[in-house]
Amino acid sequence: xxxxxxxxxxxxxxxxxxxxxxxxxxxxxxxxxxxxxxxxxxxxxxxxxxxxxxxxxxxxxxxxxxxxxxxxxxxxxxxxxxxxxxxxxxxxxxxxxxxxxxxxxxxxxxxxxxxxxxxxxxxxxxxxxxxxxxxxxxxxxxxxxxxxxxxxxxxxxxxxxxxxxxxxxxxxxxxxxxxxxxxxxxxxxxxxxxxxxxxxxxxxxxxxxxxxxxxxxxxxxxxxxxxxxxxxxxxxxxxxxxxxxxxxxxxxxxxxxxxxxxxxxxxxxxxxxxxxxxxxxxxxxxxxxxxxxxxxxxxxxxxxxxxxxxxxxxxxxxxxxxxxxxxxxxxxxxxxxxxxxxxxxxxxxxxxxxxxxxxxxxxxxxxxxxxxxxxxxxxxxxxxxxxxxxxxxxxxxxxxxxxxxxxxxxxxxxxxxxxxxxxxxxxxxxxxxxxxxxxxxxxxxxxxxxxxxxxxxxxxxxxxxxxxxxxxxxxxxxxxxxxxxxxxxxxxxxxxxxxxxxxxxxxxxxxxxxxxxxxxxxxxxxxxxxxxxxxxxxxxxxxxxxxxxxxxxxxxxxxxxxxxxxxxxxxxxxxxxxxxxxxxxxxxxxxxxxxxxxxxxxxxxxxxxxxxxxxxxxxxxxxxxxxxxxxxxxxxxxxxxxxxxxxxxxxxxxxxxxxxxxxxxxxxxxxxxxx
Amino acid sequence: xxxxxxxxxxxxxxxxxxxxxxxxxxxxxxxxxxxxxxxxxxxxxxxxxxxxxxxxxxxxxxxxxxxxxxxxxxxxxxxxxxxxxxxxxxxxxxxxxxxxxxxxxxxxxxxxxxxxxxxxxxxxxxxxxxxxxxxxxxxxxxxxxxxxxxxxxxxxxxxxxxxxxxxxxxxxxxxxxxxxxxxxxxxxxxxxxxxxxxxxxxxxxxxxxxxxxxxxxxxxxxxxxxxxxxxxxxxxxxxxxxxxxxxxxxxxxxxxxxxxxxxxxxxxxxxxxxxxxxx
Numbered sequence: 001x002x003x004x005x006x007x008x009x010x011x012x013x014x015x016x017x018x019x020x021x022x023x024x025x026x027x028x029x030x031x032x033x034x035x036x037x038x039x040x041x042x043x044x045x046x047x048x049x050x051x052x053x054x055x056x057x058x059x060x061x062x063x064x065x066x067x068x069x070x071x072x073x074x075x076x077x078x079x080x081x082x083x084x085x086x087x088x089x090x091x092x093x094x095x096x097x098x099x100x101x102x103x104x105x106x107x108x109x110x111x112x113x114x115x116x117x118x119x120x121x122x123x124x125x126x127x128x129x130x131x132x133x134x135x136x137x138x139x140x141x142x143x144x145x146x147x148x149x150x151x152x153x154x155x156x157x158x159x160x161x162x163x164x165x166x167x168x169x170x171x172x173x174x175x176x177x178x179x180x181x182x183x184x185x186x187x188x189x190x191x192x193x194x195x196x197x198x199x200x201x202x203x204x205x206x207x208x209x210x211x212x213x214x215x216x217x218x219x220x221x222x223x224x225x226x227x228x229x230x231x232x233x234x235x236x237x238x239x240x241x242x243x244x245x246x247x248x249x250x251x252x253x254x255x256x257x258x259x260x261x262x263x264x265x266x267x268x269x270x271x272x273x274x275x276x277x278x279x280x281x282x283x284x285x286x287x288x289x290x291x292x293x294x295x296x297x298x299x300x301x302x303x304x305x306x307x308x309x310x311x312x313x314x315x316x317x318x319x320x321x322x323x324x325x326x327x328x329x330x331x332x333x334x335x336x337x338x339x340x341x342x343x344x345x346x347x348x349x350x351x352x353x354x355x356x357x358x359x360x361x362x363x364x365x366x367x368x369x370x371x372x373x374x375x376x377x378x379x380x381x382x383x384x385x386x387x388x389x390x391x392x393x394x395x396x397x398x399x400x401x402x403x404x405x406x407x408x409x410x411x412x413x414x415x416x417x418x419x420x421x422x423x424x425x426x427x428x429x430x431x432x433x434x435x436x437x438x439x440x441x442x443x444x445x446x447x448x449x450x451x452x453x454x455x456x457x458x459x460x461x462x463x464x465x466x467x468x469x470x471x472x473x474x475x476x477x478x479x480x481x482x483x484x485x486x487x488x489x490x491x492x493x494x495x496x497x498x499x500x501x502x503x504x505x506x507x508x509x510x511x512x513x514x515x516x517x518x519x520x521x522x523x524x525x526x527x528x529x530x531x532x533x534x535x536x537x538x539x540x541x542x543x544x545x546x547x548x549x550x551x552x553x554x555x556x557x558x559x560x561x562x563x564x565x566x567x568x569x570x571x572x573x574x575x576x577x578x579x580x581x582x583x584x585x586x587x588x589x590x591x592x593x594x595x596x597x598x599x600x601x602x603x604x605x606x607x608x609x610x611x612x613x614x615x616x617x618x619x620x621x622x623x624x625x626x627x628x629x630x631x632x633x634x635x636x637x638x639x640x641x642x643x644x645x646x647x648x649x650x651x652x653x654x655x656x657x658x659x660x661x662x663x664x665x666x667x668x669x670x671x672x673x674x675x
Numbered sequence: 676x677x678x679x680x681x682x683x684x685x686x687x688x689x690x691x692x693x694x695x696x697x698x699x700x701x702x703x704x705x706x707x708x709x710x711x712x713x714x715x716x717x718x719x720x721x722x723x724x725x726x727x728x729x730x731x732x733x734x735x736x737x738x739x740x741x742x743x744x745x746x747x748x749x750x751x752x753x754x755x756x757x758x759x760x761x762x763x764x765x766x767x768x769x770x771x772x773x774x775x776x777x778x779x780x781x782x783x784x785x786x787x788x789x790x791x792x793x794x795x796x797x798x799x800x801x802x803x804x805x806x807x808x809x810x811x812x813x814x815x816x817x818x819x820x821x822x823x824x825x826x827x828x829x830x831x832x833x834x835x836x837x838x839x840x841x842x843x844x845x846x847x848x849x850x851x852x853x854x855x856x857x858x859x860x861x862x863x864x865x866x867x868x869x870x871x872x873x874x875x876x877x878x879x880x881x882x883x884x885x886x887x888x889x890x891x892x893x894x895x896x897x898x899x900x901x902x903x904x905x906x907x908x909x910x911x912x913x914x915x916x917x918x919x920x921x922x923x924x925x926x927x928x929x930x931x932x933x934x935x936x937x938x939x940x941x942x943x944x945x946x947x948x949x950x951x952x953x954x
Contacts, residue, residue: 119802123680126703130684133695142695149699153706157800164753164765179800183709190705195698333692543694579708586712587719 022173023158024061027118028054030151031106034125037132037141038102043087046099049080053106060110067110076107098131118159122152137543139535154180186582193578197571199564200547219257219303219447219468223268225412225423225430237297238449238468239305240536241461244291250451252343254308254471254483255463257448259322261358263437265365266412268430268445274357276321281311282350284480286342295539296335302326305448305463307341308483314338321350322444334543347481358442358475366413366434373438383476386439387484390432395489397421399428402495425487429470432486442475446483455529455536462532597649597659604642604666611671621646638669677707677803707803714806717751717797721768724812726790727775730940730947733782734821739790740775741812743768753799758791785820785904785947789813819943823905828888828913852876857936860918887932888914888921890942900950908946915939925949 032054039047053076059065068076080103081091088096105124112118129145157176239255260268290307304317304325313319314337317327327335376389393399398421405423408415413434416427429445436443450469452461471485559566605615608628615624625643629636645662681704688696722744731737745751748770755763756776768774782788796807852865855875865876890910897903907925914921920932923942928949930942 115802119676123677126699127680127684130687130693130696130699133693133699134687134691137693137695145695145699149702153801156802160799160802161752161767163755163798164767183706183713183800184702186709187702187705190708191698191701194701194704195694198697198701200692542698545694546692582709583712586709586716 020158020162021061023155023162026151026155026158028058030148030155031125033144034129034148037144041135042099045083046103049103050106053109057109073111102128115159122156125152139538150180190578193574199567200550223260223426224266225426236465238463238465239294239296242293248290248343253452255305255449256308256446257303257305259324259444259446261444263361265362278319278321283309283342284346284348286311286345288343290341293338296331298331298333300330300332302330306339309342309345311340311342334539336544355442358444359437361434361437366411368414368418369435370438373435383441390435391489394486399490400494401490425470428486429472433472436474444473446471446473455532457529457533600663600666601646607669607671641665710801710803713800714804717799718806720747721745723810726812726814728816730817730819732819733785736781738777738779741778742773742775744773745770754797756793756795758793782818785818786951787815788818789815819947820904820908822909822912828910852878860916863918888919890921890923892925904946904949911942
């Protein structure tokens, strides 16, 4: 008899719209919460506009401010479009589209004419939430959006209820909120089932817009010593590592990233056109293997990071002749890959490469350094001695480590080596490499991360952007490519700023050895680790869930290979099962009044049956109790109480409390059969 | 609209391979499923009827109270009810109660008419879905004829016993006051004494000549049946308002002179059922 279907338009029209104040509060709260994570990346004026529009609507509902007329709304509309155009020079694309969508949702608040407008606002807000996830999928954003979702659903419920024009319950906001939570609670298991079983693809359906993933912090693809590095203070996580084998000692934690070999006198780079790819690992007699899995935060670059030196090439990646691992596509999502590295190795010269590639220094660059090297070589032509001499120079000749180096005037290499003598890893790696090249030793700059701290609460390592580092690799005949970290030779006394000490230690992989400054900072650190653990689990299980994890999940439950069709069968079967569960839960009829009390009263009658006291059809509850009381005078008050309650529930007030007390009253009656 | 939105969200999530996007899409889809159940439950086990039958006039907007029995403890929110072509009326039905909903009706024909089929529906909680049911109560309501527009009473029939002082109530000579009885015309209430004694009293007149009013079938100048009945209906009502004893003579029925609401209803019923086979 009762049927359900998608609501047709016909029926929405005639409903007279009644603004529900509570619903409006929920709507505005939901929108405001939804806006919060956007504030970070939206231009300031957009955030301000949106919050002003929300406030305007609020003031209107509090009867403080009138709404603008139609003209005013057109004006605001035009202003917002102009604002977006002025800001982004377009109204499409991820950033501009988001700004436009969110502003329009808020503007629509000023022009609510019917329930359908409310519905539209809420649905667009749902869409805006999905867009939010394109910017960030952090726990914070997820929780914020869940709160917004609860508010928006509650708003819908409130407005639906406000349609009723009779028997209005005045304060039902709480009931609406509870109902919204209840509905979401029912929906969550269904959503999780679909989430787990929904077939995943690894490729996008169509091309992503150009600004889909704008650059995020990370290393850069060129290196210019003296340029201000924004990595230094960035505590963001670069990647996390889970080791399968033993964890390498701090001094061995060199995470290899971009390698630069072209130098123009100022900037190091690795031109893509001259990039050469290797089919297999060229290492000779590798030893000390380490196996681990890296979970890389998306940085919109191609780089993969591996301990020196990588011993395998992950899927969809390739290896350059500089032993740099690169993905075929930029890393736009959290990426997990297995790696194997060899801590002991001998890396030969890659055949077919001219030594000019690693010896080239512009003719006019670094004249003083050139002169200095020439003198050294005249003194002692041994290449190995040259390396030691240069390193000793860094150690003994008052070179300082600082994160705020003075500007370099003139030739940057000369200026650093002979004048300022102050700098950080990039300065040392760059100048050392230049000196080596001038001395005829093939050399290149390797950037990446150095160090990493173990999360003591769980067994994985965190490598942060602040661990970014640069070092050198030189080629010596008979020894192969060797890693030289010139920054490491700076005496600890030569660190200028106290705040640099920690960072210097970080760069040298001493992290974790520092004694805790106080109980407080220790516990802060502990909290930090705990939070990172939560984040890591979130990344592994929620954000990182993909078709690979899906496959391994199926393998774990005993289905080795599953087709799309099989997957959809499983999906629908499980979904059907859960849907039925939810439906049973929802429909589990609250006991229907009559049957419930009749049942209780039957129990009462059943208790009296052993005494051969039967209620006559013509007898009322009261007269029956009275009759029984004559047999059991001691219990007459209880018997009468049951009868009175029964009558009250049957004919007057049948609240659940009374039903409950009737139940108790019947339970407490004890009939002694021996009487 | 919502389905389109969900599809767009799903496509976006697939394209960007965005897991939180997936979760939200699936959560909203599941919410839809839950909403279907919730909407359905909002109507489930709601017993409609019976209607409380009081006669209504044809052609006039009227309401018929229909009992609704909500035997569950939860309130049914925003229940809509209406005739198929009308706007819905919306109300809450509290838990464990048996309120009446006022079903607006408008009959065009007189006589015993079956209650129209009406729709009871709800879109609660989210307005995404609509659960509805057609309700056909097997009850008939007495519909009085539509009162005609002619407001002039027919000539008062001359009493047969002329000159004799009748004790039938007339409106010529004031005779005295008697206590108010249900059905007495408001025009005859002696308001002054009501103010003084706090008792309603009705003025009694003795009619000398025009003490009786007969409403005859032939008095109407309409020849068409329904118009004639409409006119007679109006006269009955006017006569009732004046408080003069009146009688009704239509083919097959003759009601003696009388007053009061019961008499009026009797006359109206006779008019309503005139010509109906199953009187």
